[in-house]
Amino acid sequence: MVQQWEEDLKDWVAGWDAVRGTEVPPQNVVAWNGEVPSKEGLVLVCAEDQAVMVRGAVNVKEKDVLSRDILMTGAVQELDRGLSFPGESGMFDAPMGDVTRFEVDEWGKPIAHSTLSVQDEVAYMGPLLADASVERDPAEVLDPLVSSMANEAFLADAERMYTVVPEDEVPARESQGWERAAVVLRLG
Template identity: 85%
Template sequence: MAQQWEADLKDWAAGWDAVRGAEVAPQNVVAWDGTVPSEDGLVLVCAEDQAVMARGAVNTQGKDVLSQDVLLTGAVQELDRGLGFPGEAGMFDAPMGDVTRFEVDEWGKPVAHSTLSVQDEVAYMGPLFADASTERDPAEVLDPLVSAIANEAFLADTERLYTVVPEDEVPARESQGWKRAAVVLRLG
């Protein structure tokens, strides 16, 4: 039986490509079925309990795993926690084709941003960026930003939100309401 991320793979992968931008070649994202396709630039996605087996299969084929990240997911209604921005911060959004950029500004200065791509019943959220020059905890602006983006995804009639992050970002994302869905292996 396919997991939800597998059923949504075509749509969240299209959102991931849209967030990455037109200047970057589209990725060939496939769910691991026990085999490693021969294409170059492949992104292999598997359940967490299959990651070691998938990496072994990749190595057997003479390919390298360039990076290993985590696919996170969440129901938009659960990720939208109705959080407000601190102090004088406010959010602005700018539609840019298949992607909408969200920016948090405080006193006219950008302090955080991310992007969203809506694809049918799912949406894909790009990386979160916070201004490292401020002394505040980045979660003070990033958590409300995720909440606001989830609200926008909900208003666009999507049910689920996906994002791909490095392993070291997972704890901060889990505190925002995200859940681990799969492992993402970028092959060389």
């Protein structure tokens, strides 16, 4: 049975590449189909219950898994929770070609940012970055930032959002309404 992330693969990968920028070559991302292609610089995406089997197949091909991340997804309407920013914080967005940069400022100083790329019915959100020097729970600004970006994705007619995060960021994303969709393995 094909999962939604597989149907959306071309679009969320295009968004992922757009968020990464033009100075970085496009990624070679494929869904696990039972075989490890011999291509260099491959990114394999598989269901979580297949990750151990995929690692075994990668080892047989004498390749290395350079990193293991998690593909997260959420319905745009579920991620848009109408959250507001704390205190004197406000958000600004700037279209930049295939992506829009979102920045949260407080008293004129940037305290958090991310990027969003919309491809048809799919939006891809880049990494969420918060200023570590600000003494507050990062969720106070990052959760409303995700909510605002989901609202923008909704206005652009996207139905689903995706993001790729390291395993240690999964709990913070789940608290924002994201769900695990798949495992992303970068091969070397």
